[in-house]
Amino acid sequence: MLRSLDPYGDAVFNHRQVPLLLSELDRLPAACGGDWVKQARELCQVVQQRVHRYLWFVGD
Template identity: 80%
Template structure:
């Protein structure tokens, strides 16, 4: 098993993350990308909010 690190995005980085999502092939989209987009919206609403992806 390969362990992956965590990734943290703050409010100013979220637009770049959304642009990365836009560049994904359609086969890589789906529910998880949609859920991540919703969480990005939450982070963008106020300062001092972060989006954490916790590796395993």
């Protein structure tokens, strides 16, 4: 799922894709981590609370 992120384009994840994204975040090397991982996890939790919610990453 992380490979879908493009710094210049948008990426959208639905409630069914978020668990896959979370599992990839779990496997990230420590060198790639940071505050952004914590923030991404929090946003994933919001999406998982209800259907018809999406996590949007907006590129430049």
